[in-house]
Amino acid sequence: MSIIKSAEDYVRKNLDKEVIEHTLRVRNYALKLAEEEGGDKEVVELAALLHDIGYMKGFRDHARSGVPIARDFLNKQGYDVMKAGKIINCIIKHDAKENPQTAEEKIIWDSDCLDRLGALGIIRIGPKFVKHDICKPEEVAEKLKAMFEAHAAKLHTETAKRFSKEFTGFQQKFFKELDKQLNIIDNNFDFFYKVKEV
Numbered sequence: 244m245s246i247i248k249s250a251e252d253y254v255r256k257n258l259d260k261e262v263i264e265h266t267l268r269v270r271n272y273a274l275k276l277a278e279e280e281g282g283d284k285e286v287v288e289l290a291a292l293l294h295d296i297g298y299m300k301g302f303r304d305h306a307r308s309g310v311p312i313a314r315d316f317l318n319k320q321g322y323d324v325m326k327a328g329k330i331i332n333c334i335i336k337h338d339a340k341e342n343p344q345t346a347e348e349k350i351i352w353d354s355d356c357l358d359r360l361g362a363l364g365i366i367r368i369g370p371k372f373v374k375h376d377i378c379k380p381e382e383v384a385e386k387l388k389a390m391f392e393a394h395a396a397k398l399h400t401e402t403a404k405r406f407s408k409e410f411t412g413f414q415q416k417f418f419k420e421l422d423k424q425l426n427i428i429d430n431n432f433d434f435f436y437k438v439k440e441v
């Protein structure tokens with residue numbers, strides 16, 4: 244079995260459905276970015292697959308907690324030590340507060356970020372704001388707008404910046420329409436409160 248297939252199986256076996264789906268989308272973005280930005284494609288793909296493996300230990304500090312898990316997995320596969328080191332650095336540097344340096348690190352950071360933008364960002368992140376009491380339902384749209392702008396401004400690669408422009412256009416239209424509809428229905432935010440019941 245190829246190392247890529249083994250990594251994908253490992254992720255599917257050990258992570259929750261939501262994180263698996265996010266991971267597979269990050270892999271798709273990462274491969275697209277690698278085509279234009281360069282970098283070692285195998286390192287990029289494995290780093291994308293393993294970047295959130297720390298979720299096995301919970302969300303908090305998952306970039307760091309994923310390091311020993313990924314290292315152990317790659318060691319057991321007999322994977323090249325130099326390349327494994329590059330993958331580990333991608334995992335550490337995917338934390339939003341980190342500053343990625345190499346092409347591979349930038350691609351993983353940007354791919355992870357792209358999955359928080361656009362239509363998917365709205366349906367993935369909006370409900371989480373309410374569910375985890377980060378803001379009130381009536382503040383979700385403003386909070387999302389601010390988050391999208393902040394994240395898009397931090398992208399590192401030209402290819403990801405180009406993708407994010409398409410997302411931004413969509414988001415602007417979405418929020419404009421949302422404002423219009425919320426006014427029509429007298430600012431009824433019940434649909435966001437329903438998230439709390441899930």
Ligand SMILES: [Fe+2]
Pocket residue numbers: 294295305306337355
């Ligand atoms: Fe992450």
Ligand SMILES: [Fe+2]
Pocket residue numbers: 265269294295355
């Ligand atoms: Fe992620």
